[in-house]
Amino acid sequence: MKAAEVGTPKRTKEIIAKYGFSFKKSLGQNFLIDQNILHNIVAAAELDKSKGALEIGPGIGALTQQLAEEAGTVTAVEIDQRLIPILRDVLAEQPHVEVIHGDVLKLDLKQLFQEQFSKVERVSVVANLPYYVTTPILMKLLEERLPLENIVVMIQKEVAQRMAAKPGGKEYGSLSVAVQYYCEPKLVCIVPHTVFIPQPNVDSAVIKLTLRDTPAVEVPDEDHYFRIVQGSFTQRRKTLANNLTSLVGKENREALTELLTASGIDPTRRGETLSLEEFAVISRAFLAKGWG
Template sequence: MSGNGEISTPKRTKEIIQRYGFKFKKSLGQNFLIDQNILDKIVDAAGLTEVSGALEIGPGIGALTERLAMAAGHVTAVEIDRRLIPILRDVLAPYPHVKVRNDDVLQVNLQELFAEDFATVDKVSVVANLPYYVTTPILMKLLEEKLPLENIVVMIQKEVAERMAASPGGKEYGSLSIAVQYYSEPELVCIVPRTVFIPEPNVESAVIRLKVRDVPPVQVADEKHFFEVVQACFTQRRKTIANNLKARYFPNEGRERLELLLAEAGIEPVRRGETLSLQEYATLSDVLLAAGIV
């Protein structure tokens, strides 16, 4: 993919940083990507067309934004650091279908943003190199608000990506895996070495695609209760399901009632949280709810 800008080259990135006297803020987790092949993989994974919309979070100096502008019909880039806004407006001036917002995405009303910015496009994907310190809150907000999203393609810390895509039984599998897989189908796209950023981060990164589900893979009577039960089962990973649930829901009584409910759900009390599938958690949650355990 070629274009006017090629902001992502190391030379151009350094030129832009110097021209505007930009200083990186460690507190905002700023690491600018300088590898065009990785950018191509990110954009390709989103499957954008001229009738698609793209929401970018944390555009930095616009390296990925520029690629998105070449691929999508409308791009909205939300940047928390107001020092970057004039840089973005300058480097993205050739692309009138790109809108730059100075906002904290965790504070933004996303339903309103989608209604305002993406009314004329067919499908919207989130495509971003997310700041690692707020990866999980941002992704959970995007998923929980049930936005009209097709894909979420993000570069995040490698270990977090592996947890999101993990299957039951492994040490990576946990409450984050279950939450992400309830709302989406995760797929690792590629591993990204730390050497392709300015400045280099302390960790390896990965690109993950979350294909947003139209309906969850399991049906539950109460979503909030389902996620509370999942959290309870992972309170202490080394403890059994029975011990974690007893501490959370039955602190002042014996184990008899709990073990009867586990038997009703078809779950052995000695199992640990990481061994249960989404379906088993759905069944367990519904059994506890029906028994008035909330």
């Protein structure tokens, strides 16, 4: 007999009452209680029994339960010790699900992948991420060059829109560039705040990040590239020339203007109008000039 689905208002309230669980605001705990959205998240990950799924912050296992139906191996990392016995109870009939107590920001993820996913062909991260650590978690997953097929996560709607934004709009910024350097983003659906217990103050969105085989642009020094990107958005209302002067010094302001112009980039443009390739052009020009 199939276990009762966790991701419903009735079942969630029953589990909370059974274990006397109290939500910790500091951990950003909001449990999803909508089966349709859970199905949409799992469907977007395109899992099958030859693939693995890493879930971060499984809560009481609503999404974990759905992942276990589709994936060959599921590993769920939960930071809250109080949830571990609940998860092991809820997932008792799923031997291919491993629950790990830990902080994903402190774990050696390469080692975790070797230990947990050696028997599957591909791995996806599928999670309902706490708002307060969304960006650090995603950037760790991307920067560590893990063998991931895609990342499907539910995050704050505004953050998802920023990740998927194209040049020229107010949502486009350094986060857009960083994510799109590694991935192709696609918004899957908007999730109203009313489908959670407790309800957060803002709506969420599910975003799918398909990992690129190679970064979107070729740069000789990634750290330098991202310094240029960050520098270009220091003050959004300022021009490129003004923002990037802080990287080269006021004494090089005129040389900076000449370098941008010679690179085919108008110094009076703002960072939000530049493509990933144009940031790469600037980075290469800086390095050729000896501006680290």
